[in-house]
Amino acid sequence: MTKATKYLPAYKRRQATVQATLELAAKHAPTEITTAKIAARMGMSQAAVFRHFSTKSAVWEEVMRWVARELMEQVQQAAAPGPPALNALEAVFLAHVAFVAQYPGVPRILFAELQQVSPTPVREIVWELVRDYGLLVASLLERGRQSGEIDSSISTETASSMFLGAVQGLIIKGLLSCDMDIMTRSAPATYALFRRSIELKQ
Amino acid sequence: MTKATKYLPAYKRRQATVQATLELAAKHAPTEITTAKIAARMGMSQAAVFRHFSTKSAVWEEVMRWVARELMEQVQQAAAPGPPALNALEAVFLAHVAFVAQYPGVPRILFAELQQVSPTPVREIVWELVRDYGLLVASLLERGRQSGEIDSSISTETASSMFLGAVQGLIIKGLLSCDMDIMTRSAPATYALFRRSIELKQ
DNA sequence: AATAAAAATAAGTTATCAATCACTTTCAGG
DNA sequence: CCTGAAAGTGATTGATAACTTATTTTTATT
Numbered sequence: 001m002t003k004a005t006k007y008l009p010a011y012k013r014r015q016a017t018v019q020a021t022l023e024l025a026a027k028h029a030p031t032e033i034t035t036a037k038i039a040a041r042m043g044m045s046q047a048a049v050f051r052h053f054s055t056k057s058a059v060w061e062e063v064m065r066w067v068a069r070e071l072m073e074q075v076q077q078a079a080a081p082g083p084p085a086l087n088a089l090e091a092v093f094l095a096h097v098a099f100v101a102q103y104p105g106v107p108r109i110l111f112a113e114l115q116q117v118s119p120t121p122v123r124e125i126v127w128e129l130v131r132d133y134g135l136l137v138a139s140l141l142e143r144g145r146q147s148g149e150i151d152s153s154i155s156t157e158t159a160s161s162m163f164l165g166a167v168q169g170l171i172i173k174g175l176l177s178c179d180m181d182i183m184t185r186s187a188p189a190t191y192a193l194f195r196r197s198i199e200l201k202q
Numbered sequence: 203m204t205k206a207t208k209y210l211p212a213y214k215r216r217q218a219t220v221q222a223t224l225e226l227a228a229k230h231a232p233t234e235i236t237t238a239k240i241a242a243r244m245g246m247s248q249a250a251v252f253r254h255f256s257t258k259s260a261v262w263e264e265v266m267r268w269v270a271r272e273l274m275e276q277v278q279q280a281a282a283p284g285p286p287a288l289n290a291l292e293a294v295f296l297a298h299v300a301f302v303a304q305y306p307g308v309p310r311i312l313f314a315e316l317q318q319v320s321p322t323p324v325r326e327i328v329w330e331l332v333r334d335y336g337l338l339v340a341s342l343l344e345r346g347r348q349s350g351e352i353d354s355s356i357s358t359e360t361a362s363s364m365f366l367g368a369v370q371g372l373i374i375k376g377l378l379s380c381d382m383d384i385m386t387r388s389a390p391a392t393y394a395l396f397r398r399s400i401e402l403k404q
Numbered sequence: 405a406a407t408a409a410a411a412a413t414a415a416g417t418t419a420t421c422a423a424t425c426a427c428t429t430t431c432a433g434g
Numbered sequence: 435c436c437t438g439a440a441a442g443t444g445a446t447t448g449a450t451a452a453c454t455t456a457t458t459t460t461t462a463t464t
Binding site for chain 1: 454459
Protein backbone atom coordinates (compact mmCIF):
# COMPACT_ATOMS: atom_id res chain seq x y z
CA MET A 1 0.00 0.00 0.00
CA THR A 2 1.52 3.22 -1.22
CA LYS A 3 1.24 6.20 1.06
CA ALA A 4 -1.33 8.77 -0.01
CA THR A 5 0.80 11.74 -0.91
CA LYS A 6 -0.54 14.59 -2.99
CA TYR A 7 1.32 16.37 -5.76
CA LEU A 8 3.41 13.48 -6.97
CA PRO A 9 5.41 13.88 -10.18
CA ALA A 10 3.53 12.46 -13.15
CA TYR A 11 5.46 9.21 -13.50
CA LYS A 12 5.01 8.38 -9.83
CA ARG A 13 1.32 9.19 -10.00
CA ARG A 14 0.96 6.77 -12.89
CA GLN A 15 2.72 4.06 -10.88
CA ALA A 16 0.56 4.82 -7.85
CA THR A 17 -2.58 4.59 -9.99
CA VAL A 18 -1.57 1.15 -11.24
CA GLN A 19 -0.88 -0.05 -7.70
CA ALA A 20 -4.14 1.41 -6.38
CA THR A 21 -6.05 -0.40 -9.12
CA LEU A 22 -4.31 -3.68 -8.32
CA GLU A 23 -5.13 -3.27 -4.65
CA LEU A 24 -8.78 -2.64 -5.45
CA ALA A 25 -8.86 -5.68 -7.73
CA ALA A 26 -7.70 -7.82 -4.81
CA LYS A 27 -10.99 -7.17 -3.06
CA HIS A 28 -13.44 -6.13 -5.79
CA ALA A 29 -14.62 -7.32 -9.18
CA PRO A 30 -12.97 -5.31 -11.98
CA THR A 31 -16.35 -4.13 -13.31
CA GLU A 32 -17.06 -2.34 -10.06
CA ILE A 33 -13.70 -0.58 -9.98
CA THR A 34 -14.58 2.96 -11.02
CA THR A 35 -12.25 5.86 -11.63
CA ALA A 36 -13.79 7.45 -8.54
CA LYS A 37 -12.73 4.48 -6.39
CA ILE A 38 -9.23 4.44 -7.83
CA ALA A 39 -8.91 8.14 -7.06
CA ALA A 40 -10.37 7.73 -3.57
CA ARG A 41 -7.81 5.03 -2.81
CA MET A 42 -5.07 7.55 -3.53
CA GLY A 43 -6.89 10.27 -1.61
CA MET A 44 -7.61 12.28 -4.72
CA SER A 45 -10.55 13.54 -6.72
CA GLN A 46 -11.88 11.47 -9.61
CA ALA A 47 -10.95 14.14 -12.14
CA ALA A 48 -7.30 13.82 -11.18
CA VAL A 49 -7.11 10.38 -12.79
CA PHE A 50 -7.74 11.98 -16.17
CA ARG A 51 -4.78 14.30 -15.74
CA HIS A 52 -2.59 11.23 -16.14
CA PHE A 53 -4.63 8.86 -18.29
CA SER A 54 -6.63 9.94 -21.31
CA THR A 55 -9.26 7.24 -20.77
CA LYS A 56 -10.10 4.64 -18.17
CA SER A 57 -9.01 1.79 -20.40
CA ALA A 58 -5.61 3.44 -20.63
CA VAL A 59 -5.38 2.69 -16.90
CA TRP A 60 -6.19 -0.97 -17.50
CA GLU A 61 -3.61 -1.13 -20.26
CA GLU A 62 -0.91 0.19 -17.96
CA VAL A 63 -2.00 -2.24 -15.23
CA MET A 64 -1.78 -5.16 -17.62
CA ARG A 65 1.62 -4.08 -18.91
CA TRP A 66 2.87 -3.96 -15.34
CA VAL A 67 1.44 -7.41 -14.60
CA ALA A 68 2.95 -8.92 -17.76
CA ARG A 69 6.38 -7.45 -17.08
CA GLU A 70 6.39 -8.42 -13.40
CA LEU A 71 5.13 -11.99 -13.88
CA MET A 72 7.55 -12.72 -16.71
CA GLU A 73 10.39 -11.34 -14.62
CA GLN A 74 9.47 -13.59 -11.70
CA VAL A 75 9.12 -16.79 -13.72
CA GLN A 76 12.19 -16.12 -15.83
CA GLN A 77 14.24 -15.67 -12.70
CA ALA A 78 12.79 -18.90 -11.31
CA ALA A 79 13.58 -20.77 -14.52
CA ALA A 80 17.16 -19.62 -14.66
CA PRO A 81 19.15 -21.92 -12.39
CA GLY A 82 20.40 -25.35 -13.10
CA PRO A 83 20.25 -28.22 -15.57
CA PRO A 84 17.34 -30.45 -14.42
CA ALA A 85 14.53 -29.07 -16.55
CA LEU A 86 11.76 -30.55 -14.42
CA ASN A 87 13.10 -28.74 -11.39
CA ALA A 88 13.25 -25.46 -13.26
CA LEU A 89 9.68 -26.08 -14.37
CA GLU A 90 8.65 -26.64 -10.79
CA ALA A 91 10.26 -23.36 -9.82
CA VAL A 92 8.28 -21.62 -12.57
CA PHE A 93 5.09 -23.26 -11.34
CA LEU A 94 5.67 -22.16 -7.77
CA ALA A 95 6.74 -18.66 -8.78
CA HIS A 96 3.57 -18.24 -10.80
CA VAL A 97 1.40 -19.40 -7.92
CA ALA A 98 3.28 -17.18 -5.49
CA PHE A 99 2.80 -14.18 -7.76
CA VAL A 100 -0.95 -14.76 -7.94
CA ALA A 101 -1.16 -15.24 -4.19
CA GLN A 102 0.64 -11.93 -3.73
CA TYR A 103 -1.58 -10.10 -6.23
CA PRO A 104 -4.97 -11.80 -5.93
CA GLY A 105 -6.51 -9.19 -8.20
CA VAL A 106 -4.54 -10.41 -11.19
CA PRO A 107 -6.62 -13.49 -12.07
CA ARG A 108 -9.78 -11.42 -11.69
CA ILE A 109 -8.42 -8.89 -14.18
CA LEU A 110 -7.36 -11.63 -16.58
CA PHE A 111 -10.71 -13.36 -16.36
CA ALA A 112 -12.41 -10.06 -17.06
CA GLU A 113 -10.37 -9.73 -20.20
CA LEU A 114 -11.12 -13.28 -21.32
CA GLN A 115 -14.79 -12.34 -21.45
CA GLN A 116 -14.21 -9.75 -24.12
CA VAL A 117 -14.79 -11.11 -27.59
CA SER A 118 -13.54 -8.38 -29.88
CA PRO A 119 -9.80 -7.76 -29.52
CA THR A 120 -9.08 -4.85 -27.19
CA PRO A 121 -5.69 -3.21 -26.54
CA VAL A 122 -5.55 -4.93 -23.14
CA ARG A 123 -6.25 -8.26 -24.74
CA GLU A 124 -3.29 -7.71 -27.04
CA ILE A 125 -1.03 -7.41 -24.02
CA VAL A 126 -2.54 -10.55 -22.48
CA TRP A 127 -1.94 -12.38 -25.72
CA GLU A 128 1.73 -11.42 -25.72
CA LEU A 129 2.08 -12.51 -22.11
CA VAL A 130 0.51 -15.89 -22.80
CA ARG A 131 2.75 -16.34 -25.82
CA ASP A 132 5.97 -15.46 -23.96
CA TYR A 133 4.98 -17.61 -20.99
CA GLY A 134 4.12 -20.51 -23.30
CA LEU A 135 7.48 -20.21 -25.04
CA LEU A 136 9.30 -20.35 -21.72
CA VAL A 137 7.43 -23.48 -20.63
CA ALA A 138 7.88 -25.08 -24.04
CA SER A 139 11.63 -24.48 -23.99
CA LEU A 140 11.93 -26.11 -20.58
CA LEU A 141 9.85 -29.07 -21.74
CA GLU A 142 12.07 -29.39 -24.79
CA ARG A 143 15.18 -29.32 -22.61
CA GLY A 144 13.67 -32.02 -20.41
CA ARG A 145 12.91 -34.16 -23.38
CA GLN A 146 16.45 -33.92 -24.68
CA SER A 147 17.94 -34.73 -21.30
CA GLY A 148 15.71 -37.78 -21.05
CA GLU A 149 13.71 -36.52 -18.08
CA ILE A 150 10.53 -36.35 -20.16
CA ASP A 151 8.97 -39.14 -22.17
CA SER A 152 9.63 -38.30 -25.81
CA SER A 153 6.17 -39.49 -26.84
CA ILE A 154 4.62 -36.53 -25.02
CA SER A 155 3.53 -33.57 -27.15
CA THR A 156 5.09 -30.33 -25.94
CA GLU A 157 1.96 -28.49 -27.04
CA THR A 158 -0.35 -30.67 -24.94
CA ALA A 159 1.98 -30.66 -21.96
CA SER A 160 2.26 -26.87 -21.88
CA SER A 161 -1.52 -26.51 -22.09
CA MET A 162 -1.77 -28.94 -19.18
CA PHE A 163 0.82 -26.97 -17.24
CA LEU A 164 -1.22 -23.80 -17.59
CA GLY A 165 -4.36 -25.74 -16.70
CA ALA A 166 -2.79 -27.05 -13.50
CA VAL A 167 -2.13 -23.48 -12.40
CA GLN A 168 -5.65 -22.45 -13.40
CA GLY A 169 -7.18 -25.27 -11.38
CA LEU A 170 -5.48 -23.93 -8.28
CA ILE A 171 -6.50 -20.36 -9.05
CA ILE A 172 -10.14 -21.27 -9.52
CA LYS A 173 -10.13 -23.19 -6.28
CA GLY A 174 -8.63 -20.20 -4.54
CA LEU A 175 -11.13 -17.76 -6.02
CA LEU A 176 -14.12 -19.96 -5.21
CA SER A 177 -13.08 -20.59 -1.65
CA CYS A 178 -12.09 -16.91 -1.22
CA ASP A 179 -8.77 -18.12 0.16
CA MET A 180 -5.83 -17.61 -2.17
CA ASP A 181 -3.39 -19.16 0.27
CA ILE A 182 -4.93 -22.54 -0.42
CA MET A 183 -3.09 -22.30 -3.74
CA THR A 184 0.33 -22.01 -2.16
CA ARG A 185 -0.38 -24.99 0.08
CA SER A 186 -1.64 -27.25 -2.71
CA ALA A 187 0.92 -26.18 -5.30
CA PRO A 188 3.70 -28.72 -4.62
CA ALA A 189 1.36 -31.73 -4.72
CA THR A 190 -0.27 -30.44 -7.89
CA TYR A 191 3.07 -30.00 -9.59
CA ALA A 192 4.10 -33.50 -8.54
CA LEU A 193 1.04 -34.85 -10.31
CA PHE A 194 1.81 -32.84 -13.43
CA ARG A 195 5.36 -34.12 -13.33
CA ARG A 196 4.11 -37.69 -13.21
CA SER A 197 2.12 -37.07 -16.37
CA ILE A 198 5.16 -36.23 -18.47
CA GLU A 199 8.02 -38.00 -16.70
CA LEU A 200 9.72 -40.97 -18.31
CA LYS A 201 8.29 -44.11 -16.70
CA GLN A 202 10.89 -46.44 -15.28
CA MET B 203 -32.18 -20.14 -31.92
CA THR B 204 -35.80 -19.97 -30.79
CA LYS B 205 -38.28 -18.38 -33.18
CA ALA B 206 -39.37 -14.88 -32.18
CA THR B 207 -43.03 -15.34 -31.37
CA LYS B 208 -44.98 -12.78 -29.38
CA TYR B 209 -47.50 -13.53 -26.65
CA LEU B 210 -45.88 -16.66 -25.31
CA PRO B 211 -47.17 -18.17 -22.06
CA ALA B 212 -45.08 -17.08 -19.09
CA TYR B 213 -43.10 -20.29 -18.60
CA LYS B 214 -42.10 -20.36 -22.28
CA ARG B 215 -41.13 -16.71 -22.20
CA ARG B 216 -38.87 -17.41 -19.24
CA GLN B 217 -37.22 -20.28 -21.12
CA ALA B 218 -36.85 -18.10 -24.21
CA THR B 219 -35.24 -15.36 -22.13
CA VAL B 220 -32.67 -17.80 -20.76
CA GLN B 221 -31.85 -19.07 -24.24
CA ALA B 222 -31.62 -15.55 -25.65
CA THR B 223 -29.19 -14.61 -22.88
CA LEU B 224 -27.06 -17.68 -23.55
CA GLU B 225 -26.98 -16.88 -27.25
CA LEU B 226 -25.87 -13.33 -26.52
CA ALA B 227 -23.18 -14.61 -24.15
CA ALA B 228 -21.75 -16.68 -26.97
CA LYS B 229 -20.79 -13.51 -28.80
CA HIS B 230 -20.63 -10.79 -26.13
CA ALA B 231 -19.11 -10.20 -22.73
CA PRO B 232 -21.71 -10.65 -19.95
CA THR B 233 -21.24 -7.06 -18.76
CA GLU B 234 -22.43 -5.72 -22.09
CA ILE B 235 -25.53 -7.90 -22.14
CA THR B 236 -28.29 -5.42 -21.25
CA THR B 237 -31.97 -6.12 -20.69
CA ALA B 238 -32.60 -4.14 -23.87
CA LYS B 239 -30.41 -6.51 -25.90
CA ILE B 240 -32.02 -9.58 -24.38
CA ALA B 241 -35.44 -8.19 -25.27
CA ALA B 242 -34.35 -7.20 -28.78
CA ARG B 243 -33.10 -10.72 -29.39
CA MET B 244 -36.64 -11.98 -28.70
CA GLY B 245 -38.18 -9.15 -30.74
CA MET B 246 -39.69 -7.50 -27.67
CA SER B 247 -39.44 -4.24 -25.79
CA GLN B 248 -37.06 -3.88 -22.85
CA ALA B 249 -39.95 -3.43 -20.43
CA ALA B 250 -41.31 -6.87 -21.32
CA VAL B 251 -38.37 -8.58 -19.61
CA PHE B 252 -39.60 -7.22 -16.28
CA ARG B 253 -43.03 -8.84 -16.75
CA HIS B 254 -41.25 -12.15 -16.18
CA PHE B 255 -38.26 -11.34 -14.00
CA SER B 256 -38.36 -8.97 -11.05
CA THR B 257 -34.74 -7.88 -11.54
CA LYS B 258 -31.99 -8.39 -14.07
CA SER B 259 -30.02 -10.61 -11.74
CA ALA B 260 -33.06 -12.88 -11.50
CA VAL B 261 -32.41 -13.53 -15.19
CA TRP B 262 -28.79 -14.48 -14.50
CA GLU B 263 -29.92 -16.76 -11.68
CA GLU B 264 -32.26 -18.62 -13.98
CA VAL B 265 -29.56 -18.85 -16.64
CA MET B 266 -27.12 -20.31 -14.15
CA ARG B 267 -29.67 -22.80 -12.84
CA TRP B 268 -30.27 -23.96 -16.38
CA VAL B 269 -26.53 -24.31 -17.03
CA ALA B 270 -25.97 -26.25 -13.81
CA ARG B 271 -28.84 -28.63 -14.47
CA GLU B 272 -27.90 -29.20 -18.10
CA LEU B 273 -24.16 -29.70 -17.53
CA MET B 274 -24.68 -32.11 -14.62
CA GLU B 275 -27.17 -34.08 -16.70
CA GLN B 276 -24.69 -34.37 -19.56
CA VAL B 277 -21.74 -35.47 -17.45
CA GLN B 278 -23.79 -37.84 -15.30
CA GLN B 279 -25.06 -39.54 -18.40
CA ALA B 280 -21.50 -39.79 -19.71
CA ALA B 281 -20.27 -41.24 -16.43
CA ALA B 282 -22.96 -43.88 -16.23
CA PRO B 283 -21.80 -46.76 -18.41
CA GLY B 284 -19.37 -49.44 -17.52
CA PRO B 285 -16.80 -50.55 -14.99
CA PRO B 286 -13.45 -49.05 -16.11
CA ALA B 287 -13.43 -45.86 -14.07
CA LEU B 288 -10.77 -44.17 -16.18
CA ASN B 289 -12.93 -44.61 -19.26
CA ALA B 290 -15.96 -43.16 -17.50
CA LEU B 291 -13.77 -40.24 -16.44
CA GLU B 292 -12.71 -39.71 -20.03
CA ALA B 293 -16.37 -39.66 -21.07
CA VAL B 294 -17.04 -37.00 -18.43
CA PHE B 295 -14.08 -34.98 -19.67
CA LEU B 296 -15.24 -35.12 -23.27
CA ALA B 297 -18.87 -34.40 -22.34
CA HIS B 298 -17.81 -31.33 -20.41
CA VAL B 299 -15.72 -30.04 -23.30
CA ALA B 300 -18.52 -30.76 -25.77
CA PHE B 301 -21.00 -28.86 -23.61
CA VAL B 302 -18.75 -25.81 -23.48
CA ALA B 303 -18.15 -25.97 -27.23
CA GLN B 304 -21.92 -26.06 -27.75
CA TYR B 305 -22.58 -23.14 -25.37
CA PRO B 306 -19.49 -20.94 -25.66
CA GLY B 307 -21.13 -18.28 -23.51
CA VAL B 308 -21.03 -20.51 -20.45
CA PRO B 309 -17.35 -20.07 -19.50
CA ARG B 310 -17.71 -16.32 -19.99
CA ILE B 311 -20.65 -16.29 -17.57
CA LEU B 312 -18.78 -18.44 -15.07
CA PHE B 313 -15.67 -16.28 -15.27
CA ALA B 314 -17.81 -13.22 -14.68
CA GLU B 315 -19.16 -14.82 -11.53
CA LEU B 316 -15.69 -15.82 -10.32
CA GLN B 317 -14.80 -12.15 -10.21
CA GLN B 318 -17.44 -11.37 -7.66
CA VAL B 319 -16.04 -11.37 -4.17
CA SER B 320 -19.09 -11.08 -1.97
CA PRO B 321 -21.42 -14.08 -2.25
CA THR B 322 -24.27 -13.41 -4.69
CA PRO B 323 -27.26 -15.69 -5.37
CA VAL B 324 -25.74 -16.69 -8.70
CA ARG B 325 -22.49 -17.54 -7.00
CA GLU B 326 -24.36 -19.86 -4.68
CA ILE B 327 -25.62 -21.82 -7.68
CA VAL B 328 -22.09 -21.96 -9.13
CA TRP B 329 -20.82 -23.24 -5.83
CA GLU B 330 -23.36 -26.06 -5.79
CA LEU B 331 -22.46 -26.98 -9.35
CA VAL B 332 -18.76 -27.11 -8.58
CA ARG B 333 -19.46 -29.22 -5.49
CA ASP B 334 -21.67 -31.72 -7.32
CA TYR B 335 -19.25 -31.93 -10.21
CA GLY B 336 -16.34 -32.42 -7.84
CA LEU B 337 -18.17 -35.21 -6.04
CA LEU B 338 -18.84 -37.01 -9.32
CA VAL B 339 -15.17 -36.82 -10.33
CA ALA B 340 -14.03 -37.85 -6.85
CA SER B 341 -16.30 -40.89 -6.83
CA LEU B 342 -14.93 -42.04 -10.19
CA LEU B 343 -11.37 -41.52 -8.97
CA GLU B 344 -12.18 -43.54 -5.86
CA ARG B 345 -13.63 -46.32 -7.97
CA GLY B 346 -10.51 -46.34 -10.12
CA ARG B 347 -8.32 -46.54 -7.11
CA GLN B 348 -10.21 -49.52 -5.73
CA SER B 349 -10.13 -51.32 -9.05
CA GLY B 350 -6.38 -50.78 -9.23
CA GLU B 351 -6.49 -48.53 -12.27
CA ILE B 352 -5.20 -45.58 -10.30
CA ASP B 353 -2.06 -45.42 -8.21
CA SER B 354 -3.18 -45.50 -4.59
CA SER B 355 -0.54 -42.96 -3.59
CA ILE B 356 -2.39 -40.26 -5.54
CA SER B 357 -4.54 -37.87 -3.55
CA THR B 358 -8.10 -37.77 -4.84
CA GLU B 359 -8.28 -34.10 -3.88
CA THR B 360 -5.23 -33.16 -5.93
CA ALA B 361 -6.28 -35.31 -8.86
CA SER B 362 -9.75 -33.81 -9.06
CA SER B 363 -8.32 -30.29 -8.97
CA MET B 364 -5.99 -31.32 -11.78
CA PHE B 365 -8.91 -32.74 -13.73
CA LEU B 366 -10.76 -29.45 -13.53
CA GLY B 367 -7.56 -27.61 -14.43
CA ALA B 368 -7.09 -29.72 -17.55
CA VAL B 369 -10.56 -28.69 -18.74
CA GLN B 370 -9.84 -25.06 -17.85
CA GLY B 371 -6.59 -25.09 -19.80
CA LEU B 372 -8.51 -26.06 -22.91
CA ILE B 373 -11.23 -23.49 -22.28
CA ILE B 374 -8.74 -20.66 -21.85
CA LYS B 375 -6.98 -21.67 -25.03
CA GLY B 376 -10.30 -21.67 -26.84
CA LEU B 377 -11.33 -18.28 -25.50
CA LEU B 378 -7.98 -16.67 -26.28
CA SER B 379 -7.85 -18.01 -29.82
CA CYS B 380 -11.55 -17.19 -30.33
CA ASP B 381 -11.99 -20.73 -31.61
CA MET B 382 -13.84 -23.02 -29.23
CA ASP B 383 -13.54 -25.98 -31.59
CA ILE B 384 -9.84 -26.15 -30.80
CA MET B 385 -10.98 -27.56 -27.45
CA THR B 386 -12.78 -30.52 -28.97
CA ARG B 387 -9.78 -31.32 -31.13
CA SER B 388 -7.24 -31.19 -28.29
CA ALA B 389 -9.41 -32.86 -25.67
CA PRO B 390 -8.45 -36.52 -26.22
CA ALA B 391 -4.71 -35.85 -26.06
CA THR B 392 -5.15 -33.69 -22.98
CA TYR B 393 -7.13 -36.38 -21.21
CA ALA B 394 -4.50 -38.96 -22.14
CA LEU B 395 -1.91 -36.83 -20.38
CA PHE B 396 -4.11 -36.45 -17.32
CA ARG B 397 -4.63 -40.20 -17.31
CA ARG B 398 -0.88 -40.77 -17.32
CA SER B 399 -0.56 -38.61 -14.23
CA ILE B 400 -2.77 -40.87 -12.10
CA GLU B 401 -2.49 -44.27 -13.76
CA LEU B 402 -0.68 -47.06 -12.01
CA LYS B 403 2.80 -47.34 -13.54
CA GLN B 404 3.68 -50.72 -14.89
C1' DA C 405 10.56 36.25 -3.02
C1' DA C 406 8.48 35.99 -7.64
C1' DT C 407 6.58 33.24 -11.03
C1' DA C 408 5.68 29.84 -14.39
C1' DA C 409 4.67 25.10 -14.95
C1' DA C 410 2.65 21.10 -13.12
C1' DA C 411 -0.79 18.80 -10.20
C1' DA C 412 -5.19 18.65 -8.32
C1' DT C 413 -10.05 20.08 -7.67
C1' DA C 414 -15.16 21.42 -7.89
C1' DA C 415 -18.81 21.43 -10.45
C1' DG C 416 -20.54 20.25 -14.10
C1' DT C 417 -22.29 17.35 -18.87
C1' DT C 418 -23.67 13.39 -21.31
C1' DA C 419 -24.77 8.70 -22.03
C1' DT C 420 -26.35 4.43 -20.53
C1' DC C 421 -29.14 1.25 -18.22
C1' DA C 422 -32.24 -0.95 -14.81
C1' DA C 423 -36.66 -0.39 -13.25
C1' DT C 424 -41.61 1.68 -13.25
C1' DC C 425 -46.23 2.71 -14.79
C1' DA C 426 -50.20 3.86 -17.26
C1' DC C 427 -52.00 2.04 -21.25
C1' DT C 428 -52.86 -1.27 -25.37
C1' DT C 429 -53.07 -5.72 -27.62
C1' DT C 430 -53.88 -10.57 -27.69
C1' DC C 431 -55.72 -14.83 -26.21
C1' DA C 432 -58.71 -18.34 -24.14
C1' DG C 433 -63.01 -19.91 -21.83
C1' DG C 434 -67.99 -19.64 -21.28
C1' DC D 435 -68.77 -13.03 -29.68
C1' DC D 436 -67.71 -11.12 -25.32
C1' DT D 437 -64.92 -10.34 -21.49
C1' DG D 438 -61.39 -10.67 -18.09
C1' DA D 439 -56.78 -12.01 -17.50
C1' DA D 440 -52.30 -12.27 -19.29
C1' DA D 441 -48.63 -10.46 -22.35
C1' DG D 442 -46.54 -6.63 -24.27
C1' DT D 443 -45.39 -1.42 -25.14
C1' DG D 444 -43.92 3.67 -24.99
C1' DA D 445 -42.55 7.07 -22.28
C1' DT D 446 -40.18 8.22 -18.28
C1' DT D 447 -37.25 8.25 -14.12
C1' DG D 448 -33.36 7.95 -11.13
C1' DA D 449 -28.88 6.36 -10.54
C1' DT D 450 -24.32 5.84 -11.98
C1' DA D 451 -20.04 6.54 -14.19
C1' DA D 452 -16.82 8.33 -17.68
C1' DC D 453 -15.14 12.42 -19.19
C1' DT D 454 -14.67 18.00 -19.45
C1' DT D 455 -13.51 22.64 -18.12
C1' DA D 456 -12.55 26.64 -15.54
C1' DT D 457 -10.17 27.49 -11.43
C1' DT D 458 -7.06 26.81 -7.42
C1' DT D 459 -3.06 24.93 -5.05
C1' DT D 460 1.54 23.34 -4.86
C1' DT D 461 6.26 22.75 -6.39
C1' DA D 462 10.49 23.97 -8.47
C1' DT D 463 13.51 27.43 -10.62
C1' DT D 464 15.84 31.68 -10.80
